[in-house]
Amino acid sequence: MEKGLVLKSTGNRYKVRLENGKTLDCVARGRLRLNEIKTTNPLTVGDWVDVEVRDDGTGLITLIHERKNYIIRKATNLSREAHIIAANIDQALLIVTITQPETQLAFIDRYLVTAEAYRIPTILVFNKVDLIDESLKPVLNSYISIYESIGYKCLQVSAKENINIDLLKETLKDKVSLLSGNSGVGKSTLINLIEPGLNLKTAEISAAHLKGRHTTTFSEIFELSFGGYIIDTPGIKSFGLVDIDKNELYHFFPEIFKLSEKCKYYNCTHIHEPGCAVIEAAEKGEIAPSRYLSYLSIYDDENEKYRPKLK
Numbered sequence: 137m138e139k140g141l142v143l144k145s146t147g148n149r150y151k152v153r154l155e156n157g158k159t160l161d162c163v164a165r166g167r168l169r170l171n172e173i174k175t176t177n178p179l180t181v182g183d184w185v186d187v188e189v190r191d192d193g194t195g196l197i198t199l200i201h202e203r204k205n206y207i208i209r210k211a212t213n214l215s216r217e218a219h220i221i222a223a224n225i226d227q228a229l230l231i232v233t234i235t236q237p238e239t240q241l242a243f244i245d246r247y248l249v250t251a252e253a254y255r256i257p258t259i260l261v262f263n264k265v266d267l268i269d270e271s272l273k274p275v276l277n278s279y280i281s282i283y284e285s286i287g288y289k290c291l292q293v294s295a296k297e298n299i300n301i302d303l304l305k306e307t308l309k310d311k312v313s314l315l316s317g318n319s320g321v322g323k324s325t326l327i328n329l330i331e332p333g334l335n336l337k338t339a340e341i342s343a344a345h346l347k348g349r350h351t352t353t354f355s356e357i358f359e360l361s362f363g364g365y366i367i368d369t370p371g372i373k374s375f376g377l378v379d380i381d382k383n384e385l386y387h388f389f390p391e392i393f394k395l396s397e398k399c400k401y402y403n404c405t406h407i408h409e410p411g412c413a414v415i416e417a418a419e420k421g422e423i424a425p426s427r428y429l430s431y432l433s434i435y436d437d438e439n440e441k442y443r444p445k446l447k
């Protein structure tokens with residue numbers, strides 16, 4: 137019996153990397169399931185499994201190790217079942233830009249709420265700092281101060297001018313990372329710089345897409361030559377499909393959560409109650425107005441509820 141990491145899942149076949157570095161094709165034993173949630177797929181990339189290596193060099197997965205976290209999406213609109221996109225994610229790197237394109241604060245906040253709900257630590261990576269001139273500098277600084285003050289690590293990089301790329305590599309080293317961000321912020325450029333030759337959004341995915349198959353089946357983890365993994369899945373962009381109870385939303389705003397214990401009412405929504413420490417702090421500017429506005433808009437947004445559209 138050997139322990140391994142699921143690198144790729146295509147339907148009911150899995151590519152697994154054993155601890156000795158060998159990679160093999162595996163199938164899973166029937167009725168292999170963690171009974172935490174109802175899912176259409178029992179196993180996903182990032183899962184740690186026990187494998188029985190067979191004589192023909194393939195493997196039989198006999199056990200899934202408990203997950204520290206996972207991201208899901210609903211299998212279909214009507215279904216109550218979920219499709220697990222990836223598991224055991226150490227961190228998410230949200231790539232943002234102040235200009236070309238301008239990443240909205242509301243977008244960042246929605247992403248962070250989701251990541252908090254999934255218990256995935258998130259680092260904000262400000263790319264294209266080469267474009268930051270005197271007029272944009274205060275904007276960049278204000279973004280950074282909002283997020284650093286509530287505990288999110290921020291990196292400033294430029295793929296174009298190779299600024300802090302080593303720092304970015306250090307951040308990724310030996311971790312399983314999810315890379316997200318709006319279209320055009322430079323995700324592909326950064327990845328190519330970090331790991332030349334690592335072509336995410338593989339041909340295989342596109343080919344499968346053309347045939348009209350579910351691309352979700354093709355989640356994959358890519359190994360970094362200096363240690364660590366990057367998760368690439370179509371799910372990354374729509375990352376955020378998680379149902380959060382309105383009344384728990386404040387748990388996922390670290391600064392609001394911290395203040396909430398000083399609220400007069402234990403079931404305070406932090407929207408209209410007298411004696412609310414959050415409202416008080418927001419009025420005094422002790423919480424960034426944009427953060428409080430994000431809280432309100434996520435709380436009230438029934439239809440789009442807690443579903444950041446990451447594209």
Ligand SMILES: Nc1nc2c(ncn2[C@@H]2O[C@H](COP(=O)(O)OP(=O)(O)OP(=O)(O)O)[C@@H](O)[C@H]2O)c(=O)[nH]1
Pocket residue numbers: 263264265266267293294295296297317318319320321322323324325326447
């Ligand atoms: N000035 C500047 N341009 C950059 C930098 N990084 C990337 N770009 C440019 O930004 C554009 C978008 O980069 P991509 O890497 O394609 O962005 P992406 O996030 O992968 O976009 P999608 O594939 O649509 O999600 C390209 O024209 C890049 O050359 C940077 O650090 N500075």
Ligand SMILES: [Zn+2]
Pocket residue numbers: 396399400404405406407409411412413414415
């Ligand atoms: Zn309150």
